[in-house]
Amino acid sequence: MELPSPLLNALGGVLLTILVVRLFAFTSNLWRYRSLMRRLSKMGKPMHAHSTFLGHLLSAKTASEELPPGAHSSYILDRMAKNLDGEYGPEAYYFDSYPVTTPLLVVRDPYLANQVTNHSWTSAEKPSNLTSWFEPISGYGGINLFTQNGQEWKNDHNLFLPFFSNSNLDAAMPSVVEQIQIFRGILRKQAQKGGIFRLEPLVLSLMNDIIGRVVFNAELGNQTTGSHPLSDTMLRQLGLKFYANNVMDNLGRLNPFRAFNLWNNSRLLNKHIGAQISKRLDEFRNSKARHEQAPFRSVLDQALEEYYSQLSRKPSDPLDKDFIVTLCSQLRLFFFAGYDSTSSALVTCCYMLSKHPEVLAKLRAEHDEVFGRNIAACPDKISENPSILNSLPYTLAVIKETLRLFPPASGIRTGCKDLILKGRSGTEYPTEGCAVQLGHYSIHRNPSIWPRPLEFLPERFLVGPDHELYPQKGAWRTFEYGVRNCTGQALVFKEVKAFLAIISREFDFQECYDEVYAGEKIDLTTVYNEKAYLVEHGSAHPRGELPCRVTLSGYVPGETR
Numbered sequence: 001m002e003l004p005s006p007l008l009n010a011l012g013g014v015l016l017t018i019l020v021v022r023l024f025a026f027t028s029n030l031w032r033y034r035s036l037m038r039r040l041s042k043m044g045k046p047m048h049a050h051s052t053f054l055g056h057l058l059s060a061k062t063a064s065e066e067l068p069p070g071a072h073s074s075y076i077l078d079r080m081a082k083n084l085d086g087e088y089g090p091e092a093y094y095f096d097s098y099p100v101t102t103p104l105l106v107v108r109d110p111y112l113a114n115q116v117t118n119h120s121w122t123s124a125e126k127p128s129n130l131t132s133w134f135e136p137i138s139g140y141g142g143i144n145l146f147t148q149n150g151q152e153w154k155n156d157h158n159l160f161l162p163f164f165s166n167s168n169l170d171a172a173m174p175s176v177v178e179q180i181q182i183f184r185g186i187l188r189k190q191a192q193k194g195g196i197f198r199l200e201p202l203v204l205s206l207m208n209d210i211i212g213r214v215v216f217n218a219e220l221g222n223q224t225t226g227s228h229p230l231s232d233t234m235l236r237q238l239g240l241k242f243y244a245n246n247v248m249d250n251l252g253r254l255n256p257f258r259a260f261n262l263w264n265n266s267r268l269l270n271k272h273i274g275a276q277i278s279k280r281l282d283e284f285r286n287s288k289a290r291h292e293q294a295p296f297r298s299v300l301d302q303a304l305e306e307y308y309s310q311l312s313r314k315p316s317d318p319l320d321k322d323f324i325v326t327l328c329s330q331l332r333l334f335f336f337a338g339y340d341s342t343s344s345a346l347v348t349c350c351y352m353l354s355k356h357p358e359v360l361a362k363l364r365a366e367h368d369e370v371f372g373r374n375i376a377a378c379p380d381k382i383s384e385n386p387s388i389l390n391s392l393p394y395t396l397a398v399i400k401e402t403l404r405l406f407p408p409a410s411g412i413r414t415g416c417k418d419l420i421l422k423g424r425s426g427t428e429y430p431t432e433g434c435a436v437q438l439g440h441y442s443i444h445r446n447p448s449i450w451p452r453p454l455e456f457l458p459e460r461f462l463v464g465p466d467h468e469l470y471p472q473k474g475a476w477r478t479f480e481y482g483v484r485n486c487t488g489q490a491l492v493f494k495e496v497k498a499f500l501a502i503i504s505r506e507f508d509f510q511e512c513y514d515e516v517y518a519g520e521k522i523d524l525t526t527v528y529n530e531k532a533y534l535v536e537h538g539s540a541h542p543r544g545e546l547p548c549r550v551t552l553s554g555y556v557p558g559e560t561r
Helices: 005-042 057-065 073-084 110-118 130-138 150-164 166-193 199-216 229-244 250-254 256-290 299-308 321-355 357-371 375-384 386-391 393-405 440-444 489-503
Strands: 092-095 104-107 411-414 420-422 428-430 435-438 507-511 534-537 539-542 547-552
Touching: 057 073, 073 092, 073 104, 073 440, 073 534, 104 110, 110 411, 110 420, 110 435, 130 229, 130 321, 150 166, 150 299, 150 321, 166 199, 166 375, 166 386, 166 489, 166 547, 199 229, 199 256, 199 299, 199 321, 199 489, 199 547, 229 256, 229 321, 256 299, 256 321, 299 321, 321 357, 321 393, 321 489, 321 507, 321 539, 321 547, 357 375, 357 386, 357 393, 357 489, 375 386, 375 489, 386 489, 393 489
Parallel strands: 104 435
Antiparallel strands: 092 104, 411 435, 420 428, 507 547, 534 539
């Protein structure tokens, strides 16, 4: 079938117009950003040699080639700094990466980072280019709490904030514990087999099931039945997104077939989420008719509660179509954020405990003291009294020290004209026209900030201000600070504490990188000789999904005090 010539001409005209508009926007931005960098360079601001056409992309390419395969972008930014100035590098530097991203001011010192998150405007403003990055995750045309700004963000933030009350999170813990117990059973089977397996896929299934309960109040059954349509579609979406946006494969985003697959799968994902919304809406209405209120409300349940509490809405009123679009987008974001970075934290905790038996011994001693000698009774104690997790200061210190060395992400804000950062020596860093990247990886390993920065020392978070290990203000930034800090950090800490409490006394992990990658020559010196260096896949994850063995520890608890 041939298209009529007028239609072909019209279609060609539309495509040409789109091409011209995009070319104009690209040229305009290129001139603007390159001019900004040239001006800053003439002012003597720290940056690599700058190219009119490529900015600092060649310097980034050089840094990436000095790193092991697949190393996370945090390593690239860290390596660029070290290539720029001395053993550690400057406290901040400029990086012109357009058209990959807008220019960055990469901050590597908490003294500067605190100025960013204390600023009245920048602390609350996320860069506009984040929208396109998150679009496949939150939905095309959708919005999410990571990228929203201004009153729109405040409205949606307030919509979901009640979910994160301590009482509601405690009420969620029995469901969390139930899923961890299933995971424990899977580990027991792996211990019986005795072979090498990859820990991360099992942990991802665990967190997938936990986040299904937390976000949708739904049983996804990934650990038991192996799949669920909602999980399968969400994971397919993330797989398409992160394959297309691999750091070394940015041109993949231009593939029209991949773009179509992302759009089509996104449509199916919204269909599955819509079914969950309908299901919980029916339950909400039935509960109101029975005058009942469940002790725990999922993110979705809480959003429905808040929606119907406004504007004198009745439970029988239909949901507004715009609200459904917003709700779908936000639920998709919560699903991704809730399981991805937490999974990384769980895996790296197991890895670090396997490397540091002295820390594991102290952790187990604390669990003996708090939960008693009967290891099997620990899950019930947590479910019956979730506040018992607040009695684990050493466990919390282990988690924070793990996240210091293996931060899942970094922070980013939008610079502005009236925010000029001032370094410890008085150096000034204008932020107008730049996104300000708060480099968690570099800040957390800064030797001028952290004594013995490469050592795994949970005691850092237990000593007093007079101790040499005591962290400086704002030095630990995993969940960031200011009005846009991570709302879900309390939930993450509860989940990881419960996980460690239930599994750490029963199992021993042994990493198996040397066996799995035998004969493969990789220079690890540029990643601090870390076998489980972080790679890019959503949030940062350990290389190779952490190949390991697990055995029953045979640990016998000591007497409780």
